[in-house]
C-alpha cells in the first residue's frame with residue numbers, strides 16, 4: 001500500500017520532457033563554487049535558450065569532483081533560483097559511496113527537487129545487472145517520493161551493462177523508476193529500450209547532443225546535454241521542425257549543431273572547454289574547472305569564438321559583456 005502511495009506521489013508531476021541543460025558549476029577564480037551567478041544563469045537558460053529543465057551536479061557540473069557539502073549547497077541554490085521559473089530540477093546524486101549517495105538523495109527530497117539521477121559506481125564496479133540494481137535500489141529508497149532516473153554513461157563509468165537488460169523488471173525493484181538518461185551512441189540499445197518499455201511511460205532522455213535527431217527518430221522523449229546551455233535555442237528549433245514533420249529543416253539544424261561540435265571536438269572538447277564556451281556565449285563568468293581539469297587554452301577560446309560567430313551562435317549583442325576567460 002505504502003509502495004503505491006509513494007510511487008503515485010512520484011508521478012504527480014508531468015513527465016520530464018524536452019531539453020534539459022546539464023548545468024555547469026560556476027567557480028570563482030580561486031576555484032570555489034560561485035553560487036552568486038546561479039540566479040542569472042537560470043534567467044539566461046529560460047530567457048535566451050528556451051530551456052526549462054536542468055540536470056545539476058552531473059558530468060558537466062563536475063559533480064564527482066565536488067565535496068558532498070558543495071553538492072548540497074549547489075542543489076539548494078538551483079532549486080531556490082529555479083522556483084516558478086524552471087519546470088524541473090533533477091539532481092544527480094551518484095557517488096562511489098552508497099551512504100553519500102543516499103544522503104544526497106534524501107537532501108534532494110528535502111529541498112524540493114523534482115527528481116534524482118544516479119550513475120553506476122565506477123571504482124569498485126557492479127559486475128552485472130543484479131549488483132547495479134541492488135545499488136540503485138538502495139539510493140532510490142532514500143528518496144521514496146522522488147522520480148528516479150538511471151544515468152547511463154559507459155564511456156566514463158566503464159560500466160557497460162546494456163540499458164535494455166537493466167530495464168527488464170526494474171519497476172518491481174525500484175518503484176520510483178521513471179526513466180533513463182542515455183549518454184551513449186548505441187542506438188540499438190536505446191531503440192530497444194523505447195520499443196520494449198514505452199508503454200510504461202518512462203522518460204527516454206538522450207545524451208549525445210550531436211546525434212539527437214537520430215535518437216528522436218528512435219523515440220527519445222527528451223534530451224539532457226551540456227551544449228543545451230548555449231545551443232538550446234538552436235536545438236529547440238530542431239525539435240520544433242521534427243515535431244511538425246519537417247525533417248529536412250530538422251536535419252539542417254542538426255548539421256549546423258554538428259559543425260560546431262565537430263569543430264571543437266577536433267580541438268579537444270570536454271568539461272573545461274564547455275565552461276569556456278558558456279562564458280563566451282552567455283557573458284556569465286563560469287570560472288575555471290577544478291583539478292584535474294585545466295582551463296581551456298586561449299587558442300581554443302579564440303577559435304571557438306570565431307566558429308560560433310560564423311555559424312551565427314554568437315551575435316555582436318551577446319558579446320557586449322565580454323567576460324572572456326584567458327589561460328593563465
Ligand SMILES: CC(=O)N[C@H](C=O)[C@@H](O)[C@H](O)[C@H](O)CO
Nearest residue numbers: 059183207208209210225226227
Ligand atoms: C561525455 C559528456 O559530457 N556527454 C554530455 C552528456 O552526457 C554531452 O552533452 C556531450 O557533452 C555533447 O554531446 C558533446 O559531445
Ligand SMILES: CC(=O)C(=O)O
Nearest residue numbers: 022058059060225226
Ligand atoms: C551531459 C550530462 O548530462 C551531464 O553533464 O551529466
